[in-house]
Amino acid sequence: MAYVDFLSAIHKATTRDYLARVNDPEFPKAKAAALAKQWDYDYWDGDRRICYGGYRYDGRWAKVAKMMADHYGIKPGDRILDVGCGKAFLLYDFTQVVPGVEVTGIDISSYAIANAKEEVRDRLQVGNASSLPFADGQFDLVFSINTLHNLPCYALDKALREMQRVGKSHRYICVESYRTEEEKANLLYWQVTCEAFNSPEEWQWWFETTGYTGDHSFIYFE
Numbered sequence: 001m002a003y004v005d006f007l008s009a010i011h012k013a014t015t016r017d018y019l020a021r022v023n024d025p026e027f028p029k030a031k032a033a034a035l036a037k038q039w040d041y042d043y044w045d046g047d048r049r050i051c052y053g054g055y056r057y058d059g060r061w062a063k064v065a066k067m068m069a070d071h072y073g074i075k076p077g078d079r080i081l082d083v084g085c086g087k088a089f090l091l092y093d094f095t096q097v098v099p100g101v102e103v104t105g106i107d108i109s110s111y112a113i114a115n116a117k118e119e120v121r122d123r124l125q126v127g128n129a130s131s132l133p134f135a136d137g138q139f140d141l142v143f144s145i146n147t148l149h150n151l152p153c154y155a156l157d158k159a160l161r162e163m164q165r166v167g168k169s170h171r172y173i174c175v176e177s178y179r180t181e182e183e184k185a186n187l188l189y190w191q192v193t194c195e196a197f198n199s200p201e202e203w204q205w206w207f208e209t210t211g212y213t214g215d216h217s218f219i220y221f222e
Contacts, residue, residue: 076100084147171214186221
């Protein structure tokens with residue numbers, strides 16, 4: 001298990017007004033969270049004060065796909081699974097970076113799957129991270145980015161074990177975390193779907209408890 005950062009450049013490219021999200025008069029935090037947790041239009045393509053504010057393909061994930069492919073030595077014919085694939089922009093970019101790679105995606109949002117990148121949509125399915133419908137060791141690389149922190153503890157336990165089970169060679173997880181009280185407050189202000197509020201030490205406990213042996217990184221709200 002190693003700490004490998006593929007995501008911070010994308011995460012830090014966004015400017016966030018934490019207090020504005022909490023105090024917005026039309027979409028106060030509780031209302032925004034209730035809408036976001038439906039994982040439907042409002043979460044992906046609704047008002048920015050709720051979540052993404054329009055999640056459209058712009059090529060930003062190509063550099064992440066390239067870094068991951070290079071780091072894990074992904075080659076044509078390798079099988080990749082994205083747990084929490086959303087609209088599958090990263091999976092599509094994998095097919096461009098490594099032509100011939102076999103990609104599969106699973107997400108709880110039927111809206112995301114229906115509006116996913118058309119080129120890979122037929123390789124996606126609606127499903128739950130806690131019960132992956134795949135065989136043991138089926139994938140050469142299985143990863144989950146910005147997803148598992150949305151699970152309550154009983155589901156998170158199962159999801160980590162499932163990622164370990166279906167992965168054959170490489171596994172990678174990126175989740176939200178905090179190192180200071182300021183980062184913890186910012187995370188609480190900004191998030192609309194997070195359920196697992198864990199420090200890096202607590203995430204390490206989860207990895208050890210569930211037997212997860214893959215790589216990981218954290219997103220901090222500085």
